[in-house]
Amino acid sequence: MATVNPSQEELKKILDEIPKDQPVVMLNLLRFRDRADYADGSEACSGRDAYKRYMQEAARSVSEVGAEVIWSGRTMGSLIAPPDESWDQVLLVRYPSIHAFLAMIESPEYKGVVRHRTAALEDSRLVANVEGNP
16 A cells, blocks of 8 residues: 555654654655656656655755754665565655654644655655664
8 A cells, every 4th residue: 555644643653652762763665656746736847856856845854853864775676575565765864853753744844845755755664763672
């Protein structure tokens, strides 16, 4: 099932389960649309270009909460994955805490640019990670 934006239920669950005082690294798995799908049809560009615009405009929101992109790269293929699962890009973003992440996604500035992310993506995964052993 294609998913692009987190649900309120998932956000609440993560907030309840993640230690509040630990850094969180968000693993983003991204599959771009061939053509961006803006709700109002106002912008014609590729999904990849819409995501670049999102990254440029969201950079301020990311840095304002003390977060940083620690790695970004193009996916070359999966060694262990369902046969129909493929991703175009992987992105790792480190936040000082889960509260910093939530503050960012709730900020008016971020809410103004997330439309580019939504238009860009055909499918995505966002996985919260903390350091530690199994």
